[in-house]
Amino acid sequence: MVNVLREDAKLPRAQRRFLGDFNKPRVETYVGVKKQETGLRYADVLVIEEGNVAGGPPRVETFSFKSRNLAPLVENALEAQMKADANEALRKYGGALDIRRDGLQPLLRGGREVLVQRIRLVYEGGTLKPKDEHVLNVAVEATRESFPGVEVLFQ
Template identity: 65%
Template sequence: MADDTTRATLERSGAGERSGGIASLVDEEVGLTRDVVEARLALVESEAMGPRLPRDVGVLERQRPSLEAPPPGAEGNPRWREYVAYYEKRLGELEQGKAVEGPLRWASYERMWGWFTRGLAFERFMVNVLREDAKLPRAQRRFLGDFDRPRIETNVGVKKPNSGLCYADVLLIEENEFSGWPRRVETFSFKSRDFSGLEREAVKAQMMEDAREALRKYGETLDIRRDSLHRFLRESSDVPVQRVRLVYEGGGLKPKKAKDLKAAVDATMREVLRVEILFQ
């Protein structure tokens, strides 16, 4: 578990402290280029459950937001500019007849953004945790004990026939090449998800959904799209993944009852093989 110091660091770097727009989320050091951030934000937006405006172009034109007239509470909020740009882009897509949902309402967009930025903060935190873990003697590592010399790569483009291009939060590759052995490859998926208000069955259902998605996108056999990694993969970019680690942010986001958490984790790992569930 994260100690009090690292937990406080994570909280300070989360949504409440990241007051900028998309540009403020770019972090080249962990692979969060602007293209990656925009692609991941688009995915989160498409899955957001908050209230949306209708797909009716006429209605959207009449309710078009203005940079000069933000609603109460949005004055001075840098995300209002992002929201106006997002709204205009979505309106343009609908005018072109594209099959997309109507835009999120402002309050829903702001809430979605908050969870998105919190998730990126947790990802940065976990990347640092893994890098520190890799420095330890192999027997003392929590996450990387199955590797001799783990290579930690962040936000790696991977493809599968049934999921298209996705970005693995972390791809681990064994740098030592053992003669006659397949090179070990694992992936990590990090999530900030609030389980605290869910009942046992709802926790299990959500965890099952997340684990199946992680396996579908980042497990089994992946086509690694980052050219610089191909030298570790012998002659093929298609590599088998030994394990997917799905790591949730813990603390106040965990289920309130420890037995509900254990039941959900145990059931998910029995059902979705090669996915390990962890809380940090």
């Protein structure tokens, strides 16, 4: 998935599948991020805007990859698992983050702390994905409604 994001970043903005909100996205893996509530954690992927946005903070998004067998889960169990994952991702990688990687400091324009605009929760697809599309869509939508700012995707 990291390679998919890096290739997506190379495309013209209008052709990107994941990073279309960025002018010049920089894809970084296992970046140390710190929050008062959760301490130091490592985001699977952090995407930060390299382009100059006049006067504003850089756009930052995080990606959390999950390899879970969701196929046997039905309705309430599937929704509960997705909501638990979204809550964890939001708690650890959402909101205000203190970016701990020194090499990214020049992009942060004057501070270590950034506000994450969106968290992408990416599940592995294939045989691990529930077969019933209706049940899956209901669970994804319920998760999005309960956790604005968290997007649920399948690889």
